[in-house]
Amino acid sequence: MTAFKPILTRHLGQPGSSTIDYYLLNEGYRGARKAVLEMDGAGVIDLVKASGLQGRGGAGFPTGVKWGFIPKDTRKPVYLINNADESEPGTFKDRLLINHNPHQMIEGMIIASKAIGCHLAFIYIRGEFVKETRLLEAAIEECRSNNILGKGIFGSDFDLDIIVHRGAGAYICGEETGLIESLEGKRGWPRIKPPFPAIEGYLSSPTVVNNVETLANLPHILVHGAKWFHSIGANPESPGPKLYCISGRVKKPGVYEAPMGTHLDDLIENYARGVIDDRLIKAVIPGGSSAPLLTAEEIVGLPMDFPSVKAAGSMLGSAGIIVLDETVDMVQACYNLARFYAHESCGQCTPCREGTTWLTKILERFTAGRGRMEDIDLILDVADNIGGLIDFSKGSFGKTICPFGEAVAWPVRAFVEKFRHEFEAYIATEAVA
Amino acid sequence: MSFKLKPDRARKYKALLKQYPDKRSLALPLLHMAQEQEGFLSGDTIKGVAELLDIAPGLMMETVTFYSMFYLKPRGKYLLQVCQTLSCSLAGADQMVDHVAAKYNLKVGETSADGRFTLVKVECLGSCGTAPVVQINDDYYEKMVGDKIDRVLDKLS
Numbered sequence: 001m002t003a004f005k006p007i008l009t010r011h012l013g014q015p016g017s018s019t020i021d022y023y024l025l026n027e028g029y030r031g032a033r034k035a036v037l038e039m040d041g042a043g044v045i046d047l048v049k050a051s052g053l054q055g056r057g058g059a060g061f062p063t064g065v066k067w068g069f070i071p072k073d074t075r076k077p078v079y080l081i082n083n084a085d086e087s088e089p090g091t092f093k094d095r096l097l098i099n100h101n102p103h104q105m106i107e108g109m110i111i112a113s114k115a116i117g118c119h120l121a122f123i124y125i126r127g128e129f130v131k132e133t134r135l136l137e138a139a140i141e142e143c144r145s146n147n148i149l150g151k152g153i154f155g156s157d158f159d160l161d162i163i164v165h166r167g168a169g170a171y172i173c174g175e176e177t178g179l180i181e182s183l184e185g186k187r188g189w190p191r192i193k194p195p196f197p198a199i200e201g202y203l204s205s206p207t208v209v210n211n212v213e214t215l216a217n218l219p220h221i222l223v224h225g226a227k228w229f230h231s232i233g234a235n236p237e238s239p240g241p242k243l244y245c246i247s248g249r250v251k252k253p254g255v256y257e258a259p260m261g262t263h264l265d266d267l268i269e270n271y272a273r274g275v276i277d278d279r280l281i282k283a284v285i286p287g288g289s290s291a292p293l294l295t296a297e298e299i300v301g302l303p304m305d306f307p308s309v310k311a312a313g314s315m316l317g318s319a320g321i322i323v324l325d326e327t328v329d330m331v332q333a334c335y336n337l338a339r340f341y342a343h344e345s346c347g348q349c350t351p352c353r354e355g356t357t358w359l360t361k362i363l364e365r366f367t368a369g370r371g372r373m374e375d376i377d378l379i380l381d382v383a384d385n386i387g388g389l390i391d392f393s394k395g396s397f398g399k400t401i402c403p404f405g406e407a408v409a410w411p412v413r414a415f416v417e418k419f420r421h422e423f424e425a426y427i428a429t430e431a432v433a
Numbered sequence: 434m435s436f437k438l439k440p441d442r443a444r445k446y447k448a449l450l451k452q453y454p455d456k457r458s459l460a461l462p463l464l465h466m467a468q469e470q471e472g473f474l475s476g477d478t479i480k481g482v483a484e485l486l487d488i489a490p491g492l493m494m495e496t497v498t499f500y501s502m503f504y505l506k507p508r509g510k511y512l513l514q515v516c517q518t519l520s521c522s523l524a525g526a527d528q529m530v531d532h533v534a535a536k537y538n539l540k541v542g543e544t545s546a547d548g549r550f551t552l553v554k555v556e557c558l559g560s561c562g563t564a565p566v567v568q569i570n571d572d573y574y575e576k577m578v579g580d581k582i583d584r585v586l587d588k589l590s
């Protein structure tokens with residue numbers, strides 16, 4: 001394999017990399033220029049379909065296919081929303097993309113807007129990212145004064161403007177329909193689907209929601225072509241460069257860019273430089289806290305692409321890798337995540353609202369040394385009641401309005417099934433004491 | 434006391450009204466502005482925002498209470514938001530909360546007697562690679578290991 005050179009983060013650490021002058025000097029906006037001046041929307045969609053780009057927000061849905069769902073004959077305005085909510089625990093890549101090179105992502109938004117016929121796009125950014133919000137507003141202002149946003153961009157007849165919209169602290173607003181409700185000024189309660197956003201999204205208009213990293217890939221696809229993109233990585237079904245976020249008990253936590261399909265143990269050992277104090281790995285969460293954890297044996301040689309991680313019983317999700325070493329208390333870790341989900345449930349569906357609170361209470365009892373043997377199966381029961389049994393071959397079961405239910409149930413189930421002995425040990429210790 | 438945007442914010446609001454395709458969508462931006470100006474969102478402020486946007490105060494309240502960044506009560510001058518989610522917890526966030534609480538003699542959720550600090554625990558701040566993380570007002574303080582947090586806090590007046 002030839003050595004991989006970073007694509008999305010290639011300007012990382014260069015002075016001035018967030019300014020438009022720097023970006024334009026480094027071939028910036030060539031892809032957007034091409035899309036706007038030389039191509040029609042359908043052409044851009046076909047190119048992105050051929051590239052094989054899959055959404056980087058979590059579900060891995062093919063980007064070009066998603067765009068294709070926007071009705072061609074609609075009289076309503078079409079909206080693009082850039083999902084910069086970045087709130088899945090373990091995920092911190094979009095913030096880096098925004099800080100080091102906001103124009104790359106804005107260029108991606110121009111390309112996506114051209115593809116779907118959007119003239120007003122939004123960046124929905126999590127409310128805590130105040131500095132990033134200002135940076136994006138400044139970058140957009142730079143574009144407006146360079147005829148890259150506004151009326152007739154690049155001298156064409158294509159108009160586009162972008163609004164940066166700050167959230168206000170709510171994990172569920174990362175879910176695309178919760179996000180749309182929030183953008184409309186309401187609480188972020190996910191919507192029942194169908195209708196899907198492509199048909200009825202923001203203000204009942206056709207809407208595409210795409211993740212920051214997904215959009216950041218587009219300029220490169222436009223410039224270097226679908227074939228080039230498709231050839232990056234080990235698995236042609238899931239190609240491209242990927243940002244892996246590695247946190248937890250590793251020596252060098254951080255965001256690492258590597259080809260799709262890079263092995264999970266390779267990422268931990270060679271990118272993040274292994275586990276602190278050279279301890280053993282107990283488990284790894286591969287794709288943000290909603291992804292069921294994998295044991296030390298399960299991560300060996302596991303290619304980090306969408307189909308491979310799914311086949312291993314988890315998901316690539318947002319590629320938020322959290323490493324748990326041999327000293328981590330799995331009951332505490334499980335409690336920490338259950339508490340997160342109880343806090344973040346939007347409260348709309350009874351199984352999710354009640355179930356997450358109940359799980360947290362049971363696990364809290366464990367951590368206080370008051371767990372009971374029958375509680376272990378109770379945890380599994382409650383989890384199943386929220387998010388159904390895990391059967392990846394049958395897809396989602398949907399007892400709840402949005403996939404948040406499964407995002408709690410699956411990881412909790414994995415904790416208990418793979419580390420049942422630790423839950424039992426909590427009870428045993430109590431009995432002796 | 435009725436709520437009114439100060440001139441520079443009122444101008445910004447007018448500009449936003451022109452940009453957005455829909456008035457109610459301005460709820461979050463306007464609430465942020467109101468909170469920046471007033472320090473927190475009182476009943477009167479919320480009513481004032483609702484009036485500006487032509488929506489019922491009850492609906493506005495529903496929006497306000499949904500989001501963790503909107504505050505119905507005054508906070509200290511410095512809002513210390515310690516991330517407690519998994520990666521930060523693994524990096525020592527729990528001990529840090531205890532330490533800060535002891536340092537200023539306050540409980541999580543409380544404001545110090547001199548009104549300087551409010552301490553809260555928050556969920557993942559999207560910066561897990563530099564855990565543990567504390568957000569103080571608008572700024573992130575990352576890799577707050579050992580006595581680094583003390584050095585940050587001692588500089589705040």
Ligand SMILES: Cc1cc2nc3c(=O)[nH]c(=O)nc-3n(C[C@H](O)[C@H](O)[C@H](O)COP(=O)(O)O)c2cc1C
Pocket residue numbers: 054055056057058059060061063066083084085086087088171172173174175176177209210211212214215402403404407
């Ligand atoms: C509970 C929940 C939280 C989510 N949070 C985020 C998020 O923070 N950022 C994000 O890009 N996508 C998030 N998603 C996925 C979005 O719903 C959506 O699929 C994604 O933004 C689409 O972009 P993509 O096609 O480019 O991946 C979340 C999904 C769920 C169910």
Ligand code: SF4
Pocket residue numbers: 172189190344345346347348349350352353400401402403404405
């Ligand atoms: S599953 Fe949970 S988060 Fe999703 S809509 Fe239902 S209650 Fe809300």
Ligand code: FES
Pocket residue numbers: 089090091516517518519520521522556557558559560561564566
């Ligand atoms: S867990 Fe603290 S920033 Fe993500």
